Amino acid sequence: MKKKQRIGILFGGRSGEHEVSLLSAASILKAIDKKKYDVVPIGITKEGRWVTASDAHALLTGKQAPENPRLAGDPASTPTAAVLKRGEAIIIPPVPAESLQPLQLSASAVAATQRALDIDVIFPVLHGTFGEDGTIQGLFELADIAYVGSGVLGSSVGMDKAAMKKVFAAAGLPQTPWVSILRSEWRSNPRACTKKIEAELKYPLFVKPANLGSSVGISKVHDRSELAAAMDEAASFDRKLVIEQGVGGAGAKPRELEVAVLGNDSPEASVVGEIVPGAEFYDYEAKYLSDASVPIIPAKLTAAESKQIRQMAIEAFKACDCAGLARVDFLMEPAAKGKKSANKPRIYLNEINTLPGFTSISMYPKLWGATGLPYKQLIDRLIQLAVERHGEKQETIFSRG
Template identity: 45%
Template sequence: MTDSPARKIRVALVFGGRSGEHAISAATAAGVMKAIDRDRYDVLPVGITREGRWVLASGDPAQWELSAGRLPEVTTDAGRELAGLNEVDDVDVVFPLLHGPYGEDGTIQGLLELAGVPYVGAGVLASAVGMDKQFMKLVFTGHGLPVGPYVVVKPRDWEHGQSEVVARVQAELKFPVFVKPARAGSSLGVTRVDDLTGLADAIEEARFHDPKVIVEEGIAGREIECAVLGGRGGAAPRASVPGEIVVDHAEAQFYDFEEKYSADSHARTQAPADLPDDVAARVRELAVQAFESIGAEGLSRVDVFVTPEGEVILNEINTLPGFTPISMYPQMWQASGISYPELIDELIRLALERPTGLR
């Protein structure tokens, strides 16, 4: 009599969602579907439509890939509609591949905590803090970490006192400034403003994505990123080699949504970044400090500026960074010796090792 084979670990890949980054989330799912070890894991693709409906989706990566002139989208026609993960038996771990609000901001993390289901990535509080640029910066400064000057524009501020907001930006910040939705990613709604004449329109553009807006003073320097991976068995987090976004400023002002995802991008990524050893070490040190300051777990990408004088200034942390095979987070770990399939495996193992609830 032979022993029955051990059951594979069942991983629910949750993607799509209600944010403006729906298509990017689907593309991330395609990359993970292709690379995950099918001998070890039983993959359950769960899509969330833009309206918030859950469906048991196709496991064919080609359906979810970005292509010229086509953005993938989860619809109720994509598979059997679900009431939620409670309709799916024996899910061992969830890998949320959602970006932006209703996925990266602690909402789905709270749902999974209530259900007692292990999941990849940061918990409720760290996810919420990492999504909100205002509170992220407050936590960073509370830990003595360096951030650039900024002004927060709350809905009431703008709706009842636009002139006061403009005056405050003029008084507190130097141009150029970058106007951003406070709780969005993938550079959606971000505008570079070189003088006061474009400020109001830029704030309105950002408010289309989020009623709360943040205006950041432009920092002259290189855009450097660093990937952080949680430590096993309570060990300290690990930092990758830094990477760099190199933008052809003759063709593009900054690394916006189009430059990130267009086939005709005027930006390129480079890992490892060409930095002096001491500056690279400072980037990695700050990345881990940022990760620990918000209580992140699993994975995060930390974005910084390196000034011409070698000063390192934190820009932001992304607790569910872009995770397609060509995204910077996997690229930086590839350059550090961990392949994309190995990275997926490590993140799942970290999630299974960690209990839900208070920890």
Template identity: 45%
Template sequence: MMKKRIGLLYGGKSAEHEVSLSTAHAVIGALDFDKYEVYPIFITLDGEWRRGERLEGPVNTIEQLQFGDHTATLENNITDFLIDKKQESTHLLSNQQQNSSESLTKQSVHFDVIFPLLHGTNGEDGTVQGLLEVLNLPYVGNGVLASSAGMDKVIMKQLFEIAGLPQVPYTHFIRSEWVKEQEAVLARCEQTLQWPMFVKPANLGSSVGISKATNRDELVKAIKVALQYDRKIVIEQGIEAREIELAVLGNDFPKVSVAGEIKAVTDFYDYDSKYKDGSTTLIIPAELSQDTIASLEDFAKRAFKAIDGSGLVRADFFVTADDKIYINEVNTMPGFTPFSMYPLLWQETGVSYSALIDCLVELAIERYEEKQQLHYKRD
């Protein structure tokens, strides 16, 4: 069987650059090199694209994934960087492409699939997904709409509201409102929400820039922190509840994993708790009633469909002491190391880390082949 050629896209001009490097390191370690030809594509913090040589096996350190100037670097043409027009037609052609009347040389692509391992801005927000759509390349994970909606917490919450999913009270505003009408913004928060409040940049992940506020002074400080990362801010009502997460996998007919619970030592599951100090306990499976589990599974699928998800999503919920459920958010490119919640949930469900990667690649190709059936020319 011919190996599938995969381009791993990681790094990125994002506050979550380091998280992406860890994800790439873990995925490379789990890939079956008897099934795949693996090419690393590194995006620096400055936004420079660099493609490394084909990997022959796992790499020992994360530092090896950060290439120097001796590697292939994107100069002007992203098409030449991702699509090799000189490849022979035996490489990576679908049956439909082989039967096309167009030139085989023109249709030859360098990769069977691109695997974006980018977290946060400029990677998880629909920007890279849009680029790959324009280049007509198969890629793992969510499309443009789901990625952008899943990144923007305001849009996400509005879609959840339309889908009838329960949420905690919230409000939102943009930087210009804060600059011109600070007092009015603070008054709106205090009138519509109760303390404590959680202040978040609307377009960021991994809990970067999130703060808890228990009074007005802390609220002002938290807003200033969040505005360093985004022009749009979300402020949510804090509640006493357990943090429960489920993993969703699939395209049109998604499956849901067992539920897991996060118990953080800090006030909330922040960046350091997730990636640095190891102070958070993950309980898988979570101890919940069967009725609560059934509701969570239903809500997770509805959230996935509300954003038009594909591939993978982690759905995060709050569950109160009296078993009331509130959806918090979905993450369209969740942490993906073997020790991250998403792969751990599937492992407990019976899907290993390497099998999960294989499944995501197949789902990407399935979605791509379906899109190739669309007509763009009137008969």
């Protein structure tokens, strides 16, 4: 009988998108094929504690973690690289220094180590800081464990909007004008920062933390009177701020378009979808706390527009060296009022999200569903891509000896 692949679903985390992560993980755990996979839930609390299966399930349901939870791989309660029991915890090397044992291990210790590493693929559903910024991916790389999604570089570039925009510019991809300002610069001399912003950009503006997702900390700024509050809000979430010029000008909303990309070296793009926000823009509340926003899949575009956007999505994915999955977001100029314009509306690349929301009703799975790849099969494909990428990496020589 063929051995089941053991899949670790990693969720929670310390970021401002903790709750979104729980929703995504719960959806995956419900849909994943239990006949095909042996599934291990791995939770990370808001305080950064890694918890075992029973406490991980409690975390998913919103229950308070126990005062003394069973921690995954806690050296105080388990021997080196050991687990409480199969299916209840995983420890990912490097092992904490204080728990190191002599190299001459007993047979039982060797067996425990093998059990501890008995995970075939990690499926991280950690949105935001410490989850899709390359940090956890670096841990997986050190552990030599296959994992779903982009590597360290793709994840970190996709997370840092300022770095991402520089990569897009180098690839010749069209973007709206933008500037980046450090939190320290803003706090030490807000007047000079305001002067710089207004010299390079026109209102309305969008002020964003460079390293965050799900529209957390983002504000739309209509004029100078709103700028300081927006900068302070974004600065509470990150040391680097990105300020973008709005598309379409005052009183006009751009069309918000999204494409799901899937693959490794030869990625494919889904159909194009559109979000009609129930708010002034697609902020956190509009995404997760309101049903007023309307998704349109596929978006009403010409064949040429759809082709252009899908190709741009693939180019953005490759430019950032992404892998597995990503959602690429675009802004399209609103149609001219009154009469038909002879000029085609311009399309701007907004950003790439390397670990997008993954509930069954999130845009990424819905876009692939509309393209012909249902949710459960999408999970299978992502796991397969993780295994393929890990296998390809084994061809790389890391030592001359």
